[in-house]
Amino acid sequence: MESFSPTWAAYALVWVATVVIAHLSKHFHQKKLNLPPGPRQWPIIGNLNLIGTLPHRSLHQLSLTYGPLMHLQFGSFPVVAASSVEMAKVFLKTMDLTFAGRPKTAAGKYTAYDCTNVTWSPYGPYLRQARKIFLTELFSAKRLESYEHIRVEEMNSLLLQLFKSLGKPIVLRDYLSTGNLNVISRMVLGKRYIVESENSIVTPEEFRQMLDEVFLLTGVFNIGDFIPWIDFLDLQGYIKRMKILSKKFDRFLEHILDEHNAQRKDETDCVSKDMVDVLLGLADDPTLGVKLERHGVKALILDLLAGGTETSATTVEWAISELLKNPEILNKAAEELDRVIGQNRWVNEKDMPNLPYIEAIVKETMRMHPVVPLLVPRCAREDCKVAGYDIQKGTRVIVNVWSIVRDPELWEKPEVFWPDRFMGKDIDFKGQDCKFLPFGAGRRMCPGYSLGLKVIQSSLANLLHGYRWKLPNDMKPKDLDMEEMFGLTTPRKIPLVAIVEPRLPRNLYSL
Numbered sequence: 372m373e374s375f376s377p378t379w380a381a382y383a384l385v386w387v388a389t390v391v392i393a394h395l396s397k398h399f400h401q402k403k404l405n406l407p408p409g410p411r412q413w414p415i416i417g418n419l420n421l422i423g424t425l426p427h428r429s430l431h432q433l434s435l436t437y438g439p440l441m442h443l444q445f446g447s448f449p450v451v452a453a454s455s456v457e458m459a460k461v462f463l464k465t466m467d468l469t470f471a472g473r474p475k476t477a478a479g480k481y482t483a484y485d486c487t488n489v490t491w492s493p494y495g496p497y498l499r500q501a502r503k504i505f506l507t508e509l510f511s512a513k514r515l516e517s518y519e520h521i522r523v524e525e526m527n528s529l530l531l532q533l534f535k536s537l538g539k540p541i542v543l544r545d546y547l548s549t550g551n552l553n554v555i556s557r558m559v560l561g562k563r564y565i566v567e568s569e570n571s572i573v574t575p576e577e578f579r580q581m582l583d584e585v586f587l588l589t590g591v592f593n594i595g596d597f598i599p600w601i602d603f604l605d606l607q608g609y610i611k612r613m614k615i616l617s618k619k620f621d622r623f624l625e626h627i628l629d630e631h632n633a634q635r636k637d638e639t640d641c642v643s644k645d646m647v648d649v650l651l652g653l654a655d656d657p658t659l660g661v662k663l664e665r666h667g668v669k670a671l672i673l674d675l676l677a678g679g680t681e682t683s684a685t686t687v688e689w690a691i692s693e694l695l696k697n698p699e700i701l702n703k704a705a706e707e708l709d710r711v712i713g714q715n716r717w718v719n720e721k722d723m724p725n726l727p728y729i730e731a732i733v734k735e736t737m738r739m740h741p742v743v744p745l746l747v748p749r750c751a752r753e754d755c756k757v758a759g760y761d762i763q764k765g766t767r768v769i770v771n772v773w774s775i776v777r778d779p780e781l782w783e784k785p786e787v788f789w790p791d792r793f794m795g796k797d798i799d800f801k802g803q804d805c806k807f808l809p810f811g812a813g814r815r816m817c818p819g820y821s822l823g824l825k826v827i828q829s830s831l832a833n834l835l836h837g838y839r840w841k842l843p844n845d846m847k848p849k850d851l852d853m854e855e856m857f858g859l860t861t862p863r864k865i866p867l868v869a870i871v872e873p874r875l876p877r878n879l880y881s882l
Contacts, residue, residue, distance in 0.1 A: 427744035439457065462749065471813070477613060481614055581619055581620060
């Protein structure tokens, strides 16, 4: 009698049957739970078919049917989406510790040194220590003040570059991204990386492309993150790109660390000149609660580079776009600048408390165009109840900030760009009021918000003070396209093109 030899078809049949049985078993188990309302689910994919190219808008439309706390299934994982200020308070403040986890994603694994940066690290001692390092060592008021000369020098360089372009249409995003990257690379790495140098391990163009790829790959909806059993297929090709990018960054960051360690050995008085020096000093500290390994240092450096460039540039580009679409607001901003600053100097960071309308424009821009409209997903660390509904451990949590800032019960004329809504109102940037969350809130709030605000406010104030802005080719404000594109950040789909003319005496532009 011949022995039985199963075919590949039989293996495939068993595999499919196992997946289907597991899905049905999970489905029947969930029937016993009191879950929040939500749309019906398809086998295997769940509700992924309902999410379009702008997920925050798709979720907003679904919330109009199913309510401010909605249950979804993204592939193999349950998801709850919060779209009201009350639900945001529960997840970000009242039950912040319960929902302080992060889901495991390919982006965290491949572009963040196996989730050892602040963004993707699971909640625990390592994350608490990393956040403490960011808040007390890297973004302390004293540290940021010591780097003010860098921000001033790079702002002056940006303003001079704009002056050289007079009369020609410019792509504003290119200028802003270069300026912000120069600021953050000097603060973090100790020198510019968007200039040609014989000693540079990457060219300026390669460095910019690497950062662009990080923003893209961290924000994509990778199918394998939601349906793990097909992850190995890499259907969209994202994981292959992540692995290639990871090798490029590791080569670059290894060079940075070797360079800094060599300088530290050569100097008897080892003074921290930049943020890499600070991190390397902490890595050598035997009293540190959790040992900061070399790969952890690289992950934190990458966090600083990525978080410190694109978000600020995106916000300023949206602000200028809205002002070009609303000339009366642009004129009002110019009037405040002329009255407070005058025509004989540029705006300093210390001037900002005296420019409430500029601050209101920044806040209104962040309200209308939240850079991270869904925040970074959280994850339930234990079984719990929210508003009487069962939330299982491992459930992914999405807070739809985009929905909250368009709630007509919270905001008068929510679809209108109207900075005056913030005048005389005590609504801060720090997540205390959950109806306005530009940097998130709670234990996972962006630790670099103080630097981001300085760069955004100072950049916008000087761009408006130093130049008149107009659209090219006699374009009317109403014709300006305001479509957005989803990713790690949510920038304009079509970069803003504008023409600038000087407002101040010519001698100020020699800088």
